[in-house]
Amino acid sequence: MRLETRENLKSARASAINKIKKENCRILICAGTGCLAGGSDKIYKKLKEMAKGVEGVTLEFGEEAAHVGVHESGCHGFCEMGPLVRIEPWNYLYIKVKEEDCEEIFNTTIVKGKPVERLMYHQDEMIYKEQENIPFYAKQTRLVLKNCGQINAEDIEEYIAAGGYEALEKALFEMSPNDIVNEITKANLRGRGGGGFQTGYKWKQVASQPEKIRYVVCNGDEGDPGAFMDRSVMEGDPHKMLEGMAIAAYAVGAQEGYIYVRAEYPLAIKRLKIAIEQAEQRGLLGDNILGSGFNFRIHINRGAGAFVCGEGSALTASIEGERGMPRTKPPRTVEQGLFAKPTVLNNVETYANVSMIITNGAKWYQGIGTESSPGTKAFAITGSVNNTGLIEVPMGTTLREIVYDIGGGVKNGAEFKAVQIGGPSGGCLVSNNLDVKLDFDSLKKLGAMIGSGGLVVMDEDTCMVEVARFFMNFTQNESCGKCVPCREGTKRMLEILERIVSGNGTLEDLDLLEELGEAITATALCGLGKSAALPVLSTLKNFREEYVEHVVDKRCKTGTCQAMIKYKINPEACKGCSKCARNCPVNAISGKVKEPFIINGDKCIKCGACIENCSFGAIYTEN
Structure with a gap:
């Protein structure tokens, strides 16, 4: 019906509210892209079919006949735990739901009003029944995302x-x-x-x-x-x-x-x-x-x-x-x-x-956020963090709160190393910045920016030189080519970074990276070009010792840069069977049968064929 006046809108709102109230049980299945990829559409169809003909079934929470509404919602945000199913009026949130869980959900929760605890979020031996109490949600202020996961997005x-x-x-x-x-x-x-x-x-x-x-x-x-x-x-x-x-x-x-x-x-x-x-x-x-x-x-x-x-x-x-x-x-x-x-x-x-x-x-x-950056900001938090997904917090929330309180800390108890914020246009924040407020002005002082809101958490096993190379590769490929600083400058920076991760960099390359980065930032035509060098400049500033290690010691301590990995043979474990040498595609292994073999590091292409074919575990890698 077309709403011709504001009074019509008010009437439509009252009618819509009454319609929802008649559903004394609402099932909201996440139908965001991530959960759909995990099969939430099958869960929706199954529960929808089960809800047919439920009229007349008495629920535990009241004497009235059941009116069960089954709806596909948008993203609930807790992507790490999808597919997600929210059930009202209890506000239960079921995580990692599978199609075969539907009957138990329906018979236990929809009919009897009781929780299926095995499908609920567990942490430190505590079971979180209500969605709003889960630490991932409890520390958020969801305003822009308030309706996501709470309403039928297509109604x-x-x-x-x-x-x-x-x-x-x-x-x-x-x-x-x-x-x-x-x-x-x-x-x-x-x-x-x-x-x-x-x-x-x-x-x-x-x-x-x-x-x-x-x-x-x-x-x-x-x-x-x-x-x-x-x-x-x-x-x-x-x-x-x-x-x-x-x-x-x-x-x-x-x-x-x-x-x-x-x-x-x-x-x-x-x-x-x-x-x-x-x-x-x-x-x-x-x-x-x-x-x-x-x-x-x-x-x-x-x-x-x-x-x-x-x-x-x-x-x-x-x-x-x-x-x-x-x-x-x-x-x-x-x-x-x-x-x-x-x-x-x-x-x-x-x-x-x-x-x-x-x-x-x-x-x-x-009254929300900071004086110069009021309101909230949505972030996509990914990488080496326990709780990945979509969050919304007041501007000025610290990085520590996001990573440890909402994100649940770094995966596997690893040490926090850095966060790449703002995507290819952003910069790195390090452990010293964990208590910095995330707002426009605070980050600008650190040479970073909020950007659209991407947060990639990195742990101690992340090579920051490779991170810089990855983002520069993306930016260089995406350069429109209109202006020389971006078109040629990013290409030269990428060439230098590839030289460094392949073990052929020099100390002069580091100075040249900084010079090129500053030139691109000052002279590129658009904002994307001006920010293209930020990931490189910020990692050079915060992790220069890693760059020096790559170019001087020819070593990547995380083992990420394959070209710097050294393959070696333990002479005490080697039986001299020659199987490694016979399977090396570049003849980099030599020796006499029944005597320890050796690997020529200059010829080795790090393919791993020798490790795969060694029956005695005599071959190992060294970062």
Whole structure:
């Protein structure tokens, strides 16, 4: 039904809430990309089938007939433990669920209201029954991600029941466009895509342009390796982002919006399409929204996966059908962006914050996080940490809290070494930085940046030189090639790093790496190019001794760099059978039968064939 007035929206919200209340038992199966890969779709189908015909079954928690709702939700965040199933009203969270667990879940929990403890999270002999009490969730402040895992992502009624589109209603009928811009400015909402630019100032610039045709664009490209914050919002709570875009459009006088989302996110695209269609059918997008006279339509544009298209001018060029390459500025996007018109360009997480600010006010928002970086930030925490997944914490939360309290510490009790923050555009934080507050300004002082929010935890067995080479390889491959500093500079830096990890580096190479990195940072055309050298520069600063060890001692103490591993034969264990020599593909092993053989290190290619063929365990490696 189309909602023609704000009163219609209020009635629809009351109806949606009543509909959910009738489900005295709700089963929410995580249907984010990660859990789907683990088979959660089969779990959903199984439980859905079992719930059919459940009317009349008496549940332990009440005398009324059972009304069981089985829904596919978005990402719950605790990806390490997926597939995940949440059951209300008990708020039980079942982890690592398999299809064969469904009957026990249904018969024990749905029918009898009792927990299946073996499927619950255990830590230090304690069983956590309620999701909110699990340490991974207890230390978070989930605002942007609040609905993810709590509602059916493909049902607009569930979003409306959770307060959805209330902010748009308030904006349209109680605020002027200028009021909205001022509220976002007072809240000091800073862009969550990487640079931390003030959102309100950006909107104000677009609203003040003499050109009346304006656009609102959402950057859902999210190209950083390991980052999936925006994807999870698009998959799990797409309407929150759409509502933020609509409010932005009303504030700056735009009637058209575009979402640029990478084609590798098919589920996000599917759910965005469903959400847009549902919002248009109900009069929350399209013409004359809620009878206010405001028109706004949203289009989806799929990107081909170029990392550089995360940069604003490259992104808008790609939407226009041009090759995604940055351009010189000025003019900036706020002046001449999409189709050379004034354009508001923010990322998914930024738009997802907007409705909360409009509903609760700037003062409320400023009470979260730090003074210069208010609000929360979503992070994707991966790597050598016990609890990987998607988290959301107030700005200013320390790295120690994230790694040890939420992340559960480093895997296997290993020693913490570093965190790569912000993906290829970020830098390294080390053990001395564990108590540094994670906010835009604090990290900038350390030569790092929040970026889109990727956190890769590394332990003592990680080679930081190889980490730098990995990120430089990614950046060099993704360089659009338009400017010389990025195109040629990253190539030269990668060549040097490859020389170092292969055991052919020199001390002069370290100085050259720093010189090239600083030159690229100072002269590259776009923000991605300017930050391309950060992983190298930060590892050189914090782990220079590892670089020196690689170039002087020709040694990688972690054993990561294969070229530096030395294969040796223990003469006391060698029986002189010659089997290793006969199986060496490059004839690097020599000796006499029944006498100890030796390996020529200059000829050895470290293939491991000798170890595989030695029957006496006489061959070993040395880092």
